[in-house]
């Protein structure tokens with residue numbers, strides 16, 4: 001056990017994984033607990049979050065599962081209330097929930113657009129709505145929003161709703177960062193590039209095995225990232241080591257955002 005988050009309490013949304021293996025949220029929850037945080041593992045699929053809790057238990061970390069659909073205000077309010085009831089405070093809000101979507105304006109149905117914006121963007125507004133007053137009372141806190149490289153760069157496949165939702169995440173991050181800068185609350189975003197997590201498995205099913213090689217080739221470092229790369233960045237932003245950093249949109253992308261091919 002480390003102590004970079006000793007005595008801190010974290011809420012991690014989407015703390016399970018959508019498939020076998022370790023996704024960004026799961027890796028982050030495990031790493032936070034490994035560094036001493038007590039973690040509330042929120043997920044709309046409690047079974048997935050229970051698997052994360054088991055891994056934390058094995059390392060003698062402290063966590064609790066909370067079932068919540070973070071696109072719903074009531075669930076977000078209840079999630080924060082549960083965290084206060086359990087641990088008495090919230091130091092870190094890690095907004096990891098996000099779902100993918102392929103298609104442009106013509107291919108995207110209105111209800112799909114609404115769902116993606118709701119799960120990927122509205123959810124972060126809602127969790128902040130209920131967490132920020134608690135952090136304000138404490139006079140401290142760190143919020144980390146998981147965005148995507150798709151928010152600032154377009155790839156070969158159109159992902160209009162997804163890209164737009166993540167662009168909104170960046171704006172939400174910077175706007176709140178300025179508003180809360182004098183209140184001891186830091187708000188940053190992580191921009192993962194091409195990360196090999198369970199979330200991208202449907203791409204394999206849709207586009208074939210070659211897509212994984214193509215993803216690796218597309219990166220200056222010549223490989224996809226791992227969930228642990230995203231988790232390490234989150235750990236830094238969650239800890240007091242980043243105490244002078246707010247409003248940052250931090251790429252974790254092997255150099256992809258700098259590369260013009």
Ligand SMILES: NC(=O)c1ccc[n+]([C@@H]2O[C@H](COP(=O)([O-])OP(=O)(O)OC[C@H]3O[C@@H](n4cnc5c(N)ncnc54)[C@H](O)[C@@H]3O)[C@@H](O)[C@H]2O)c1
Pocket residue numbers: 013014015016017018019022023024025026042043044045048049068069070071096097098099100119146147148149191192193194195196197198199200227
């Ligand atoms: N893998 C990549 O290449 C990549 C790239 C850029 C950004 N990202 C971002 O990383 C984040 C997710 O990473 P992951 O690996 O943890 O994904 P994941 O799909 O493995 O896990 C996400 C978890 O979120 C839960 N979830 C989904 N909708 C929810 C909701 N409405 N309320 C509560 N829980 C919900 C799922 O049940 C799942 O357990 C997303 O924000 C995604 O956009 C990933």
